[in-house]
Amino acid sequence: MRALNELPRTVAAGMHTVFSDIDDTLTTDGQLVPQAYVALDTLRRAGLRVILITGRPAGWCDHIARMWPVDAVIGENGAFYYWHDPVERKLQCRHLLDTVARQTNTERLAAVRDTILREVPGCAVASDQFCRLYDLAIDFCEDVPALADADVDRIVALMEAAGMTAKVSSIHVNGWFGQYDKLSMAHLLMRERYGLELSREREKCMFVGDSPNDAPMFAYLPHAAGVANVAAFAGRMLHFPSYVAPSRGGAGFAEVAQALLTARQR
Structure with missing residues (x-):
């Protein structure tokens, strides 16, 4: 740079x-x-x-x-x-995606959410999840104490194992179904x-x-x-x-x- x-x-x-x-x-x-x-x-x-x-x-x-x-x-x-x-x-x-496709994905996102919350102590569903249409946002430092890099990597791995695309922002790991x-x-x-x-x-x-x-x-x-x-x-x-x-x-x-x-x- x-x-x-x-x-x-x-x-x-x-x-x-x-x-x-x-x-x-x-x-x-x-x-x-x-x-x-x-x-x-x-x-x-x-x-x-x-x-x-x-x-x-x-x-x-x-x-x-x-x-x-x-x-x-x-x-x-x-x-x-x-x-x-x-x-x-x-x-x-x-x-x-149309409304039907988004609704179908909602159930799949919920299953991944439950797995991540169980497997990665200290993370949380992002506070803005209630107004999302496509993705799952897992908070690793916005409203929770900052997680270690290894925990963030674990969240990414769990999303990818479920067939999701996962991206790390400065505050959340976002995951969605699609490319x-x-x-x-x-x-x-x-x-x-x-x-x-x-x-x-x-x-x-x-x-x-x-x-x-x-x-x-x-x-x-x-x-x-x-x-x-x-x-x-x-x-x-x-x-x-x-x-x-x-x-x-x-x-x-x-x-x-x-x-x-x-x-x-x-």
Whole structure:
């Protein structure tokens, strides 16, 4: 990873889309900080497309798409995307699975949940599980004392043994039935909403993140950036961002946003 100030000005000035994770990227110690929220708004006002990509649930994404200064939000690690239609003035959503398929998976998720809670003492079902549609989120440090890496690995192994895709965020292990992820839904959203092929726009799209479930985006976008706390996952990620901000969490996101805005102004 290179320092953020090594991002070439011409590259930064050419960005048209900013993708960003939420937890520990826009937030700091679990709180959305003012400078990160202002940065989202400032990026949009400057003409950049702003799309959040998170492991957080559908219930959160409904609120975010309606009320935050963003163009869209991809939720539950790529299961759907929400956006607020300015013409029809209502929330819209694109799901990967229909209602019947989601209901079928609910029973399967419950069985895996019970196994994990029995086999990994100290973990818990995430507090936001009640508003999830696709996945199972197991808390290993948000509202419970932090578990050891070996316990987190055990949660991942149990999910995978049940045929699930499992991804580790900075606070949860998320598991779901299917092969989608943050990157696959980013491709779909860009194609369906904007008529753009992400494969052709990689040099003009920035992603900002902090944890292992962001690795597909880090690997695919050549100018992805991490906030400083991405370094905490040095031994748990296959792919790191090309650049890293000086500060952690929301302050780091604001630094990335400022680098893009300054380059455009010049």
